[in-house]
Amino acid sequence: MKTKLYVLYGGKSVEHEVSLKTAVTVLHSIDEGRFEVYPIYITRDGLWCTPGQLSKEGLTVERLITRPAFHDPARSIGEILSGMMALPGPKVVLPLLHGSNGEDGTVQGLLELLNVPYVGNGVLSSALTLDKAMSKQVLAQAGIHQTEFQVCRFEEWRTDEAAVLRDVENSIGYPCYVKPASLGSSIGISRCTHRGELLTGIREGFSYDKKLVIEREVDGREIQVAVLGNERPLASLPGEFIHDHIFFDFESKYMDKRLTMSIPAKLADGLTQRIRELAILAYRAHGCEGLARVDFFLDEEGDLFLNEINALPGFTNFSMYPVMWERTDGTSYSELIEKLIGHAIERHTDKQTIQYTR
Structure with a gap:
């Protein structure tokens, strides 16, 4: 019996398009002699659905996108789990979800509860690596050299913007980078060479996350x-x-x-x-x-x-x-x-x- 391979892609994340590009390439490469492939698309709103069996011939990003049968996340997930993922036989999940709601331990936790094998990192390592602020603490404890940085939380910024700006200038200086703590693909990151750019960069960063990492440029x-x-x-x-x-x-x-x-x-x-x-x-x-x-x-x-x-x-x-x-x-x-x-x-x-x- 072939192993059922459930490929998760898309996702409620600003890296949605990156996931789609990854999925097209991966689906083209899978040995269909060994695996029975079931693509599962997650919309930008977090709804789960499937385009059904897909042929490798002429496979494009557009063909991976489909419309969900239900417009409630719980019902859409339940439909996929009770139908497609409940099929008998050996199975494994391949999550190709970049960024939040997929690379951060959330989907990994669901897969752990389902007790199915899945590719990639587990709950803790997924959460740690996506959160740059927490990751830097782990690296520091391991004694691994990294550039000077500080963490800025939205409540600090909302309480006293001027104090945050002064603190960054005194401890980090310019040029520096402002990064949302839990995003990849360089989304929401700003390179700042003066206070005006720093102000703009912090405001943009907080539109993607409520925690930022600000680093000295190397x-x-x-x-x-x-x-x-x-x-x-x-x-x-x-x-x-x-x-x-x-x-x-x-x-x-x-x-x-x-x-x-x-x-x-x-x-x-x-x-x-x-x-x-x-x-x-x-x-x-x-x-x-x-x-x-x-x-x-x-x-x-x-x-x-x-x-x-x-x-x-x-x-x-x-x-x-x-x-x-x-x-x-x-x-x-x-x-x-x-x-x-x-x-x-x-x-x-x-x-x-x-x-x-x-």
């Missing part, structure tokens, strides 16, 4: 590493995008056709291994399983700063994560998907030995 290169596995994770060769953007924002990442990848990144002797070791250290410190991409800054003096860890990195054919593995050990895109599914099933099987009664 003038240098951004180096990325792909990590894969559960108890014994492996780190890929480091890579970097070659570009001339001062700030690598959403448009730069997804719309600039001039971007090129350098894999492996050209690094000084010994630094490649050091970066791979730090990536695994950060992965384990967050309790990650399945996969993550770990991003570093390397300044002109050769100092290394861990920027952030991404528990569900971009996964198109042109995304850094799968390409880093292909250039590290020859793993193809479809083989990588199967490895991730294998790790999900392995983790789920191990969990079934846990005893819940005395």
Whole structure:
């Protein structure tokens, strides 16, 4: 019997479009000889629905989008769970949900309650890695070097804007970056070089989140590493995008056709291994399983700063994560998907030995 593979995509998140692009690529790569694929679309309003069986031929983002039968989240989720996901036989879930309401532990918690294997990080590691403020505390406790930062909460800002601005200028300075704590794909991030930009950046950031991380800029290169596995994770060769953007924002990442990848990144002797070791250290410190991409800054003096860890990195054919593995050990895109599914099933099987009664 084929394994039923439930692919979740879309989501109630500003990264909805990124998820759709990822889903198209993943669905094209799945071996239909081994898996019976059930796509599940989550609308921007959090409604669950399905376009039914999809053919790989001519598959596009537009074909992935469908209209829900119910306009209440509880009913729509219940319909999917009681119908499609209650089918007999072996099953595994592949969440391709970027950002809030999908990459933050919420969907992972639901899947834990359903007791089904799922690809990627668990509840805690998903929540930790998406929340940049909490992640930075974990990194600090693990002794991993990072740039100066401070956390700004909406209540502080609402109470005394001027005090927050002064505090940032005194402790962080310019240039600095304002980031919503729980978003990816550089959405809502502002590079600020003076108070006017800082004011605008903070206001924009709070439109996406009620907690911000404000960081000092590191003038240098951004180096990325792909990590894969559960108890014994492996780190890929480091890579970097070659570009001339001062700030690598959403448009730069997804719309600039001039971007090129350098894999492996050209690094000084010994630094490649050091970066791979730090990536695994950060992965384990967050309790990650399945996969993550770990991003570093390397300044002109050769100092290394861990920027952030991404528990569900971009996964198109042109995304850094799968390409880093292909250039590290020859793993193809479809083989990588199967490895991730294998790790999900392995983790789920191990969990079934846990005893819940005395």
